[in-house]
Amino acid sequence: MNGKKNLTSKSELEFIKTIHNTIIDHLNGKDKRLVRSLKTSDNFKSNINFSIDDPNDHQDIKILIDQYLESAVNTASPHFYNQLFSGFSVMGYIGEIITAITNNSMYTYEMGPMATLIEKELIKKMSNIIGYKDGFGTFVSGGSNANLIAMLAARDKINSKSKKSGLFKSKTLCAFVSEEAHYSFIKAGYQIGIGTDQIIQIQCDLKGHMDTDLLLYQIDKALSEGKTPFFVGATAGTTVKGAFDPIKKINKICKNFNLWFHIDGSWGGSVMLSKKHRNLIRGSESSDSFTWCAHKMMGLPLICSVILMKNKNILKKINNVSETDYLFHGNDHDGMDLGIYSLQCGRRVDSIKLWLAWKYYGDIGYEKRIDRLFDLAEYAQAIIEKSTSFKLISPVESLNICFQIQTKHLNKSEWNFLTNETRERLVNKGEIMVNYAMIEKQCCIRLIIVNFNLEKSHLNIFFKSIESISKKIIKENKTN
Numbered sequence: 001m002n003g004k005k006n007l008t009s010k011s012e013l014e015f016i017k018t019i020h021n022t023i024i025d026h027l028n029g030k031d032k033r034l035v036r037s038l039k040t041s042d043n044f045k046s047n048i049n050f051s052i053d054d055p056n057d058h059q060d061i062k063i064l065i066d067q068y069l070e071s072a073v074n075t076a077s078p079h080f081y082n083q084l085f086s087g088f089s090v091m092g093y094i095g096e097i098i099t100a101i102t103n104n105s106m107y108t109y110e111m112g113p114m115a116t117l118i119e120k121e122l123i124k125k126m127s128n129i130i131g132y133k134d135g136f137g138t139f140v141s142g143g144s145n146a147n148l149i150a151m152l153a154a155r156d157k158i159n160s161k162s163k164k165s166g167l168f169k170s171k172t173l174c175a176f177v178s179e180e181a182h183y184s185f186i187k188a189g190y191q192i193g194i195g196t197d198q199i200i201q202i203q204c205d206l207k208g209h210m211d212t213d214l215l216l217y218q219i220d221k222a223l224s225e226g227k228t229p230f231f232v233g234a235t236a237g238t239t240v241k242g243a244f245d246p247i248k249k250i251n252k253i254c255k256n257f258n259l260w261f262h263i264d265g266s267w268g269g270s271v272m273l274s275k276k277h278r279n280l281i282r283g284s285e286s287s288d289s290f291t292w293c294a295h296k297m298m299g300l301p302l303i304c305s306v307i308l309m310k311n312k313n314i315l316k317k318i319n320n321v322s323e324t325d326y327l328f329h330g331n332d333h334d335g336m337d338l339g340i341y342s343l344q345c346g347r348r349v350d351s352i353k354l355w356l357a358w359k360y361y362g363d364i365g366y367e368k369r370i371d372r373l374f375d376l377a378e379y380a381q382a383i384i385e386k387s388t389s390f391k392l393i394s395p396v397e398s399l400n401i402c403f404q405i406q407t408k409h410l411n412k413s414e415w416n417f418l419t420n421e422t423r424e425r426l427v428n429k430g431e432i433m434v435n436y437a438m439i440e441k442q443c444c445i446r447l448i449i450v451n452f453n454l455e456k457s458h459l460n461i462f463f464k465s466i467e468s469i470s471k472k473i474i475k476e477n478k479t480n
């Protein structure tokens, strides 16, 4: 079929085999590897030839790959608590390989037949879980992009001419999210042409939930200033505190003012898979759109995100444009050419990794895993509450645990320094990676419980390490 020559030459296939062996060695060694390679310190930049001018042979490329693997952050480690994702997914990895070797694209059924059917199945399943009876959606390039698309849909609802004519003659549109919401909403503010000033950030209560009295106040204020409110974005699982905004109350306000109601479940959307914890998003079916990132709490490799819409027609309305007949030939009568519903043109197959993982675990497997993460978060919380050195800075509502290191041996004003310095030294040792955040001007360690391989013993080591480093710092800095 392809003539006499193999499309992939013998030496290329040999090279792929060699790299596959490297990958297996890498996976075998993951447990023993540091989370943060010490090779990235000192002369890291100068030890690697980054220039791309001259050709290199397979051997040179192998050396570069080894250098990359050696220096990469080991996000598979249970001691990687740094981000809202952690762990290695076998099905995710296999899905990624299949995506790469087939290199299909999601715009037309012709170009990705099974991928299209897989994506449609997942979208149907995820929409049903949210409670949309006849919903629709699409895979997107991340939670941020999903939030942007939700805002575009809301803009279309309030001003259906805006797609064609822009917002030039429109009244000022404004949107509301909580002060704890993800920064992607601010970016979406300029991307959809209303400006970042029109993303009004509503204050939260001490637990990190949007204050709905203040939401009402800000909507009234905007109306009195002649603005047109059109969108409220609730967050189901905030980035720092892991808090869940009050869905039912926000929904009521949205219905009263005819506002688009979006839920950003990038982080927390996966709790819908747990009967025990899905009450955190009770009322999700009342929303107009929902962001859900499977690369976070479902453990898949980045990126694996969807935007789901209650109105199945809206994605086509906002994304379909003319001059596309070279690609969409007008013969798609079953809605199988998914490109029509997407902001992207070429789009990688992100669905297969999620489909394989979900097929493998089943609903029950995911439910168990998510319940277990919540149990581990409770365990970590109990350690902090029992300790005289650690203090929770925000109540634990899901899988984010924000705590400060406090001691009577140092002034209160030095607790921020102590917490920050402890984290810095911990991360520099390379065995554990955890991030920090500021809450009400207090520096705290943000521990994220999301790795499916995490055990209580890892958490014991985590807290012991923090304790011993902080004790050392206290000794060095004792004020009395």
Ligand SMILES: Cc1ncc(COP(=O)(O)O)c(C=O)c1O
Pocket (backbone or CB within 6 Å): 084, 141, 142, 143, 144, 145, 181, 182, 184, 235, 237, 238, 239, 264, 266, 267, 293, 305
């Ligand atoms: C609540 C929330 N929304 C949106 C995002 C953005 O998701 P992504 O990184 O996939 O763009 C994040 C990222 O952490 C998040 O925590």
